[in-house]
Amino acid sequence: xxxxxxxxxxxxxxxxxxxxxxxxxxxxxxxxxxxxxxxxxxxxxxxxxxxxxxxxxxxxxxxxxxxxxxxxxxxxxxxxxxxxxxxxxxxxxxxxxxxxxxxxxxxxxxx
Amino acid sequence: xxxxxxxxxxxxxxxxxxxxxxxxxxxxxxxxxxxxxxxxxxxxxxxxxxxxxxxxxxxxxxxxxxxxxxxxxxxxxxxxxxxxxxxxxxxxxxxxxxxxxxxxxxxxx
Numbered sequence: 001x002x003x004x005x006x007x008x009x010x011x012x013x014x015x016x017x018x019x020x021x022x023x024x025x026x027x028x029x030x031x032x033x034x035x036x037x038x039x040x041x042x043x044x045x046x047x048x049x050x051x052x053x054x055x056x057x058x059x060x061x062x063x064x065x066x067x068x069x070x071x072x073x074x075x076x077x078x079x080x081x082x083x084x085x086x087x088x089x090x091x092x093x094x095x096x097x098x099x100x101x102x103x104x105x106x107x108x109x110x111x
Numbered sequence: 112x113x114x115x116x117x118x119x120x121x122x123x124x125x126x127x128x129x130x131x132x133x134x135x136x137x138x139x140x141x142x143x144x145x146x147x148x149x150x151x152x153x154x155x156x157x158x159x160x161x162x163x164x165x166x167x168x169x170x171x172x173x174x175x176x177x178x179x180x181x182x183x184x185x186x187x188x189x190x191x192x193x194x195x196x197x198x199x200x201x202x203x204x205x206x207x208x209x210x211x212x213x214x215x216x217x218x219x220x
Contacts, residue, residue: 004153031206033207035210040120040212041114041212042114042115042117042199042210042211042212042213043154043199043210044114044210045207045208045209045210048206048207050206056206058207059209090153090154092153097203097206097207097208098142098144098156098159098203098208099156099159100154100156100208101153102152102153102154102155103153104151104152104153105151105152105153
């Protein structure tokens with residue numbers, strides 16, 4: 001039982017490059033979330049999903065896209081990376097909204 | 112976007128001391144939560160509060176749901192080195208959580 005896993009753990013991108021972050025959970029959770037964490041800003045919700053095939057915008061969705069084609073996976077895409085997207089990205093999943101299980105994070109640097 | 116304000120931003124305390132931190136919002140929440148993030152890891156749920164005025168404990172941790180429903184408090188008694196981390200409050204808004212800015216706790220032996 002791996003819980004929530006994130007791939008990759010670290011990545012460095014050049015401005016304008018694209019990439020996809022993968023989140024996988026093996027707990028059969030309906031809800032999945034993508035957050036970014038910046039110093040002094042706490043955790044801010046980017047996009048989330050309330051079930052397979054659904055997605056919704058969070059607080060800071062601009063510059064990101066997501067897909068939830070399979071219940072266990074939630075993908076976060078950056079089409080054209082910008083230095084402002086340098087951050088630590090966390091994925092979470094939950095059975096009930098209150099108790100979210102977080103992955104270990106992906107540290108992304110955009111130069 | 113809406114964020115919850117936590118204070119203090121950081122605390123440096125000696126092992127054995129008690130700790131208090133709080134979280135305030137301009138909006139009402141019907142659910143308040145406290146998460147802890149240890150270095151290099153994702154946050155983990157500590158305590159959930161569902162009723163205004165509610166006081167809930169989890170070991171040495173005690174949290175309270177403010178009666179105005181716009182704030183919450185977390186106390187840690189007799190701190191130990193493994194209490195080190197960032198403590199986040201969160202309020203539930205429909206099908207998502209709004210997280211606070213975090214309180215960073217350092218404990219010195």
